[in-house]
Amino acid sequence: MNADKFVPQHSALFEFRPYQRRFAKPLITHHGVWDTREGIILRLVDEAGKIGWGEIAPISWFGSETLEQALDFCRQLPNQITSEMILAIPDCLPACQFGFESAIARVRSWEGVENNFTCSGLLSAGEVALQQWKTLWEKGYRTFKWKIGVDAIAKELAIFDTLIHSLPPSAKLRLDANGGLSYAEAKLWLETCDNIQGELPIEIEFLEQPLAVAELAKMLELSRFYRTAIALDESVATLPQIISCYQQGWRGIFVIKPAIVGSPSKLHQFCQQHEIDAVFSSVFETEIGKQAALNLAVKLSRKHRAVGFGVDHFFAQAEVTNPENLWNNL
Ligand SMILES: O=C(O)CCC(=O)c1ccccc1C(=O)O
Numbered sequence: 001m002n003a004d005k006f007v008p009q010h011s012a013l014f015e016f017r018p019y020q021r022r023f024a025k026p027l028i029t030h031h032g033v034w035d036t037r038e039g040i041i042l043r044l045v046d047e048a049g050k051i052g053w054g055e056i057a058p059i060s061w062f063g064s065e066t067l068e069q070a071l072d073f074c075r076q077l078p079n080q081i082t083s084e085m086i087l088a089i090p091d092c093l094p095a096c097q098f099g100f101e102s103a104i105a106r107v108r109s110w111e112g113v114e115n116n117f118t119c120s121g122l123l124s125a126g127e128v129a130l131q132q133w134k135t136l137w138e139k140g141y142r143t144f145k146w147k148i149g150v151d152a153i154a155k156e157l158a159i160f161d162t163l164i165h166s167l168p169p170s171a172k173l174r175l176d177a178n179g180g181l182s183y184a185e186a187k188l189w190l191e192t193c194d195n196i197q198g199e200l201p202i203e204i205e206f207l208e209q210p211l212a213v214a215e216l217a218k219m220l221e222l223s224r225f226y227r228t229a230i231a232l233d234e235s236v237a238t239l240p241q242i243i244s245c246y247q248q249g250w251r252g253i254f255v256i257k258p259a260i261v262g263s264p265s266k267l268h269q270f271c272q273q274h275e276i277d278a279v280f281s282s283v284f285e286t287e288i289g290k291q292a293a294l295n296l297a298v299k300l301s302r303k304h305r306a307v308g309f310g311v312d313h314f315f316a317q318a319e320v321t322n323p324e325n326l327w328n329n330l
């Protein structure tokens with residue numbers, strides 16, 4: 001069954017449980033310091049007793065609803081929910097749209113996603129990246145994404161120079177500024193990346209969200225001037241934002257975080273009508289949300305770019321991957 005095809009006239013009993021997972025070390029980005037991932041696990045049981053798992057993993061500072069808003073939404077629902085109720089979840093609750101629709105679509109079975117994606121490993125901001133990539137390389141990663149826009153640009157450019165001269169030629173490097181660069185800094189990064197690619201065999205795959213969400217026009221202008229690709233992330237966090245940026249002329253890379261983008265079936269519909277260059281990305285969700293996200297990526301990914309789900313090393317303990325065990329531990 002196509003897990004993100006919406007299942008009509010379906011109903012199920014549902015329960016929800018909040019969870020918390022502390023990062024081994026806080027994730028530092030231009031948005032600030034993030035030390036605990038909080039979310040909600042959904043357990044749906046249909047009339048035949050089949051179980052469907054879902055996850056609501058909001059990141060309010062990224063453009064989704066807050067965890068509290070998601071919890072309030074779950075609390076006000078009756079414990080028997082229908083497909084129609086799920087399709088009516090408003091666009092202001094994108095993480096809830098994703099969580100409930102994934103759950104009711106997968107109420108049939110919990111088959112793991114057969115995906116042969118390569119995965120990009122996330123590198124922390126700062127010089128810790130200079131050691132981090134080696135551990136990930138030994139685990140088989142060949143694409144890395146490094147967080148920038150945190151320290152002074154001179155310091156980050158110096159670390160960048162060391163990093164790209166350390167990485168093997170077959171490596172690919174992504175940079176993610178989380179909207180933290182000024183226009184002048186973005187130009188300096190793009191110029192540096194263009195120059196490096198003229199000197200070294202390494203591929204700088206893209207510079208992600210160099211400027212703030214409000215600066216789309218400037219990012220459109222930069223995307224026409226530099227060879228190094230630009231990827232939008234915060235600018236396209238939800239489906240309405242994806243549509244808006246597309247309508248304003250963005251044809252570059254779209255970083256899609258399925259867990260906060262909204263309705264999987266509506267995203268599928270948009271991607272069937274418009275060929276977009278998408279990179280699928282994690283929001284540090286559990287295996288439940290990750291499987292639903294990758295199930296969508298398998299169907300929508302065109303360029304076979306590495307998926308940004310190499311984040312497990314940011315958590316202290318290995319994750320419980322079996323949904324039933326995860327649920328029983330909550
Ligand atoms: O996309 C990836 O490679 C990893 C995921 C990631 O970087 C991320 C995870 C949570 C919140 C924001 C971001 C981001 O891409 O900015």
Ligand SMILES: [Mg+2]
Nearest residue numbers: 176178208233
């Ligand atoms: Mg990003």
